[in-house]
Amino acid sequence: MVNETSIPQHRKVYEILRSHITGGAYGEGDLLPSENELCTVHKVTRPTIRKALDRLVNEGYIVRHQGKGSIVKGVPKGVGILSMTGTTSAIGEDNLTTTIIIKPEIRNWSEAFTFPLSRLELESGCIYMERLRLVNGKPVFYDITMIPNINLPRFTSRNFENKSLFDLLRKYYHIEVRGGEQKLLAIVADERLKDFFKVGSGHPVLQLNRKIETNRAGFYIYSQVFCNTDEYALYGAF
Amino acid sequence: MVNETSIPQHRKVYEILRSHITGGAYGEGDLLPSENELCTVHKVTRPTIRKALDRLVNEGYIVRHQGKGSIVKGVPKGVGILSMTGTTSAIGEDNLTTTIIIKPEIRNWSEAFTFPLSRLELESGCIYMERLRLVNGKPVFYDITMIPNINLPRFTSRNFENKSLFDLLRKYYHIEVRGGEQKLLAIVADERLKDFFKVGSGHPVLQLNRKIETNRAGFYIYSQVFCNTDEYALYGAF
């Protein structure tokens, strides 16, 4: 029997458990139901349950102890900046507001920050945008995002104001982040950054150049993020 | 039948395949033997092989394609600084030389950089060391490492000159890095850093404060790393 969208069972169980953890149904230190209980609830066998749990362990949501059970660690903090998707999940959405500096528009690539581009990417052009992120009202992130203009209908007309770019890509285009590479360096704020961050001259700024892989083969997202780490240090778990 | 040290089969297979990749037996783009071939070679069944391969995928050594096979991606670059162990594997040992500024010595904790310490850690004191790392002769990393002084016989008398701290911990004390958390920020070089890095005043420096988890419960390694990113940006994969 094929499921409606043929999403594997272990993935479904993973999504459900993950949403329960992120949604607060389980808090830090709570015990997840035992594997056998999960089996009966989701009507699958133990290897399937274990595959779902394996992923939760890998992503840092839970730890397992032989003889005890699966203990919830909570939502991995800082997964955002340093290891996965956007800036949104790094801080917690409550305190983060976004100002669009340059709305998504189609441009030619201005060379995507030290990362070499493929011919297809160069020919297609890119969707370019600049955003300023404020944490508790203070400007902390300034980011430039470049996405190849390949098979993304109506992209530039979508509303980004209160959405995560990555949620949007996932929802409308089934593009999911798989991993990526990044370069980090410390620089001194230039005129533009001094203006955005409202800091004086000589102010140190953290710069991240990122190339993000997706589930679409050959489809990469490039972003350059500048951070004022005066009050909010970048946090990452690994 | 119990194996000599009762190391799981899937872990053994993982170690073997991993060493083949890191050792250069398989290069980038090469196909690993098929799962069934690996089964016959290692005398285990497919689920066991798949568990070993799963881990290699998670750690970025290989990618798998249905119908094609398991393709070697190579040794994950930059795993060092941003996601795992030391600085050594970040650059490649060839170009990296280490100068010990303060040899490992037992001290009281000077509060391990914003990370709260447990009572046991505070009571045990810490092994403290400072090292300067040079890449191609230029000072790039300055790091302070603090290790709780718990059950580490003869640690301060070991020779660190040309060894990775983490290799040593693994080899002699069976301590392996499991993960950790880190905070990143951009600062301006103080007098000490200006001296070490031979840079002028106002020079931006990247600072990492890290708390590293190990396979010993409650045993954490704390380190603070300062990087001059002028010539060598920190590189990380995720």
Added chain:
DNA sequence: TTAAATTACTTGTAAATACAAGTTGAATAA
């Protein structure tokens, strides 16, 4: 009362089996 043993859980490992689904190259038919 106290300490040891048992029992009933939990997760960890491993095999054997089956079929689905993607890829590739060889055999076949036009």
Added chain:
DNA sequence: TTATTCAACTTGTATTTACAAGTAATTTAA
């Protein structure tokens, strides 16, 4: 020759079964 079909691979998913090993509470014996 060219296009199509097919067979032989590959990995992906899932079940069933079995036992090992760690944990914790209960029961039992001292």
